[in-house]
Amino acid sequence: MTPFGKVLSQLRRSRKLQQRELAERIGVQPCYISAMEGGKKGPPSKAVMHKLIEALELSPEEADSLTSSIGPSERVFRVPESVSLEEYAFLWELRQRLGSLSGEELAIMTNALRLGGANR
Structure with a gap:
């Protein structure tokens, strides 16, 4: 599980939603929600993030928490050219x-x- 997956799962569960219900609300397959929560898929696109924030009716603080968990959840990163x-x-x-x-x-x-x- 990634930080993003953990936060998403906690927010979804706090709304008493199943993965299937959240998937229906944002127009994706339930397996996509499962893959994001389990860390098998990276964080979503900005468009999907916007749908998640709306579907879960997140407060500004909750939206910030979900958004700030994206960076630490990236599986691939580039090493800067200035690395020694x-x-x-x-x-x-x-x-x-x-x-x-x-x-x-x-x-x-x-x-x-x-x-x-x-x-x-």
């Missing part, structure tokens, strides 16, 4: 470990990134 050799090496090692990192390892890396960002 050390950063490439780090990304490669991280990529090899994805799916097996402990909570402690994630917390350490997250804190290190936040510390570095505070110094810029």
Whole structure:
């Protein structure tokens, strides 16, 4: 499950809607809702996002929460041209470990990134 899938599922369930019902409201197949919630499909297009926001009658805060979960849910990303050799090496090692990192390892890396960002 991706962050987007988790937020979408929580919002749908809070409205007591089944995937089939939400799919009917926005004009897609139920398997598409299931795939988005399960992380098998990436976040939707802007048009589908707009339909989701309307169909779920999201508050501005809920819409922001759903929208802000899109970036962290992208499965593919481009490495900027300005990346150093050390950063490439780090990304490669991280990529090899994805799916097996402990909570402690994630917390350490997250804190290190936040510390570095505070110094810029």
